[in-house]
Amino acid sequence: MAPIISVRDLQKTYSGGFEALKSISLDIEEGEVFALLGPNGAGKTTLISTICGLVMPTSGSISIGGFDTEKDYRSARKLVGLVPQEMPTAPFDKVIDTVALSRGLFGLPRNKAFIEDILKDLSLWDKRDNQIMMLSGGMKRRVLVAKALAHEPKVLFLDEPTAGVDVELRRDMWRIVDTLKERGVTIILTTHYIEEAEEMADRVGVINKGEIILVENKDVLMRKLGRKQLTLELAEPLSAIPDAVQTKGLSIEGEGSQLVYVYDTRSERTGITSLLSSLSAAGIRFNDLNTSQSSLEDIFVDLVKVKS
Structure with a gap:
């Protein structure tokens, strides 16, 4: 079976000559949880932003579900949900409206029952009519997750999803990841909390200074190097x-x-x-x-x- 994400010789060089990504090649298998680890400035966010189409690569190729992210951007992007570290949301919009809008942006029909299920899974149902500006930081992070799931993506990117949030949300996130994995969703996770990778990941990739230095099955890695x-x-x-x-x-x-x-x-x-x-x-x-x-x-x- 072909990988759901295939990255080949990916490079990203910013003005001034800074090389953020250096000839990265990587395959992500369908249905797996892949943890991408690395120190600050290693290139984690640049890599997933490039795969998601938010950053243009300098060279190389990316395909998602068989669709080239440049030649067939719309088809590739439709398969992807992204939970960024931070994302501005309209402060006066209601929670339920901003999540429903995310579904509509991908051309999907309304599905009130599905949106309700997402909000309940994320403990947001009681806050559905609250304006975004009324929410705590942890609740806003939950809204970002709900927005990413609204269009039923096959691939979900979680960029530091629990950084600075409470223990309850972190445990909720682990539970949601387990549920999504059972449904066959592929999950790529970047995190500074190594225990998250240890808890959830099937495979681990380590990036440093823009280069992938290791990709290995988590259990095999711990046997080999532990x-x-x-x-x-x-x-x-x-x-x-x-x-x-x-x-x-x-x-x-x-x-x-x-x-x-x-x-x-x-x-x-x-x-x-x-x-x-x-x-x-x-x-x-x-x-x-x-x-x-x-x-x-x-x-x-x-x-x-x-x-x-």
């Missing part, structure tokens, strides 16, 4: 690691009461087995153990640090 830590609570404190137990990644902590072993996930079986055998042979006993694994945020920070 680190684990084994902490042993010792029965008796150690002042030094015995020569017989010297191994890479092993250290003494907690004033000698803990042995900590840090290892990558690929060496898990052999590394732990060998360590525990060596400890037993050296007569070192422990009362308890626990393990922890690096998060997607840890991996992201390491990747960006290496590529900077």
Whole structure:
């Protein structure tokens, strides 16, 4: 099956020579949740704005649902919903009117039941007759989401959708993403909240300085690049690691009461087995153990640090 979004050799250079996007090629599969991560100024918003047709590329090609975004802009744009970081809305318009208008702009017939469902899903139904200017910042963000969904897009872009909003909206957003994914909607998410990507994404792309430095299945990425830590609570404190137990990644902590072993996930079986055998042979006993694994945020920070 062809990808629903295909980007080839995409470049964007602004006046003055600043290269915001550098020959990016990327495929997004239909029905997946794709998280695009990167530090401030990495090119996340420029990339999705270019795909959505809000920014003209300097060179390269983009297709959405098989439609070229330049040669068949209307057909491509009709498939896309975009929730930007900020977007001005008419302050005196009612919530229900501004959402319904977004549907009409794409030439779709009125569907009061559908608009009602969207507003209820976003906890906006009770605010439907309120003017936009009367809403809190979080509620305005919900309206942006409702506007993006009004024309029933097959692809939804969420550009920092929960930045600066309350926990309730963030959880609502996660729930909505799950519902949309069940309906087959493809979702591209940019976020500074790495736990959002960890919670929702199927695949992760990392962009830095206008270049895609990695695209990988989230679970595979965490297995490949993740680190684990084994902490042993010792029965008796150690002042030094015995020569017989010297191994890479092993250290003494907690004033000698803990042995900590840090290892990558690929060496898990052999590394732990060998360590525990060596400890037993050296007569070192422990009362308890626990393990922890690096998060997607840890991996992201390491990747960006290496590529900077």
